[in-house]
Amino acid sequence: MSKEHDKGMTLIVKVITRLTVGLILLYGIYIVLHGHISHGGGFAGGVIIALSFVNLMLAYGRDVALKKLPKSAMSFFVSAGALIFLGIALLGFSGGYFFLNFISKGEPFRLFSAGIIPLCNIAISLKVGAGLFAIFVVLVLLKFEWEKKE
């Protein structure tokens, strides 16, 4: 990784990123929340959320991005997503079996419908978003021995 990329890119990229990164994050959240109504779902929405943070990191450098989402927060979100998903699955035992849809189904084509499916989508998106951004950060910040000597 070269030195000039630590501080981010030029002013044009920074301004465009400042205008669009919120919209990208919002679109990811939209895809997650409407995963049981229209196309998309937890995985695709989570990757879009991760991409918004990646965009921030590419444009502004690693300090700004890691201030928005520090490493401890990433670990928390990854673990929380996995545990929430497993917890929802285990709560199905209250009515009978694993992964039982124990919340009422509601009316189709509404936002609050389909029982546990939106909750599972949210859990998966937390895990995928934080996890893929963590992989990106770790791979970018990785430095080999011969690079440090330069």
Place this chain on the structure above:
Amino acid sequence: MIELYVLLVFMIIGAIIAIEMKDLLSAVIAVGAVGLGLSIVFLVLKAPDVAITQLVVEMLCLIILLRATLKKDLPFSTTGRWLLNTLITAGFIVVFLFVAIRAFKDLPEFGYPIMRVANIYLKEGLVKTGASNIVSSVILDFRAYDTLGETTVLFTAVIGVMAIVRRIGRKKKDEVVEEDDE
């Protein structure tokens, strides 16, 4: 149907370019073109969920490839034993083509699948789960075990990458490393 074959030819050409390029940046961009073609193929075959996921994951992979690996001079071994490698590759291609031709004869015709289990999902999915997106109702209700396994795989991958790549694991025996939280 003709657009499908056009896209397939485009993807094959992109893959060949990606292999044959000496420049790493051009090769990575050719791989991205192959992924974009695959995403459009999914759209043509009327699977928008898969198309969205393919497109988004392709973008993330491309960014990771560009940003994390391209600036480093990774050691490549490009010389030696190319005759043996080519022979082995050609042999495997012949074997796989033979097996594929034998196996694809027994498959149902393209576009007319045998749907014994999926018919039930299509008919009763909306009533039983309440989700109007049938893909979501399958992966998070009928086949939720698969999704649990997939999330476990991703969780393990994240843990593995963060454990292998962390700085304290790569130090020498007598080297003192300050663990700065970067």
